[in-house]
Amino acid sequence: MSEKSNVTFQMHPIGYVRSNGDRSRLEILEPYRPAMEALDRFSHVIVVWWASQLDTEEARNLMQCMPPYADGEIAGVFACRSPYRPNPVALSVCEMISMDAANGLIPVQYIDAEDGTPIVDLKAYFPVSDRVRQARVPEWCQDWPEWVEDAHLLEI
């Protein structure tokens, strides 16, 4: 238990984030488009993406950070959503505006990932497994919006 594991898991991009000003969409590679079937019967999707710019030895070894809007607090990266982490995999819950499965296109309301970011998975948002009724958060998060739909308020 005292060393890092040599076991390796391999992922490949299934698509890319495209952002152009305030318009964002997910572009899914052709071999994976059959996997989009019926995704448009959900309103939201969890986009699993790879923070490829932080896939470095240095960034992967950063174990603690100073969370945003949390004056002087120190937190482990597992307590943060910073893309600096041992495996730089990130999650964004996105509202889908529409879906064009034939061309692999999903315009979304907003995604906090840059243009060109590789996507490694999409998962329909299921309240039964993803929505927590009573979630406790630290004091430094207690003034934040409580719902995804309100998230853009942070940026105003």
Place this chain on the structure above:
Amino acid sequence: MSEKSNVTFQMHPIGYVRSNGDRSRLEILEPYRPAMEALDRFSHVIVVWWASQLDTEEARNLMQCMPPYADGEIAGVFACRSPYRPNPVALSVCEMISMDAANGLIPVQYIDAEDGTPIVDLKAYFPVSDRVRQARVPEWCQDWPEWVEDAHLLEI
């Protein structure tokens, strides 16, 4: 866009799921324990795990499935939470019972992953980015519980 990408991203286990009957816990490897700092100030954690038994060419090429409790429906794997997917990465939102960072232990109320499953990331559950107020789901999910806390009712 017509072929799969040769680009590869590498992940390593940061810990393992341990299950023994109805008791489950997350065991985090020593080098990653500093990343647990302050995680216990949250009630819930998103466990990102690797479905290592389905990391096969055949399972990764399955693009559609028959969702559970959905008589005769066909859905793409992106519209399902089946661990069969192009990159067999899975998410489980878990309520933490306690945390022992020194020993890397997090007992959880429940996790839908088998004993020995590799964990690749932990992410504190932030309502601002993870909780959707109004989520639309297909007809076949509309009788399911609407909240994570109720999820165990499905198994009764």
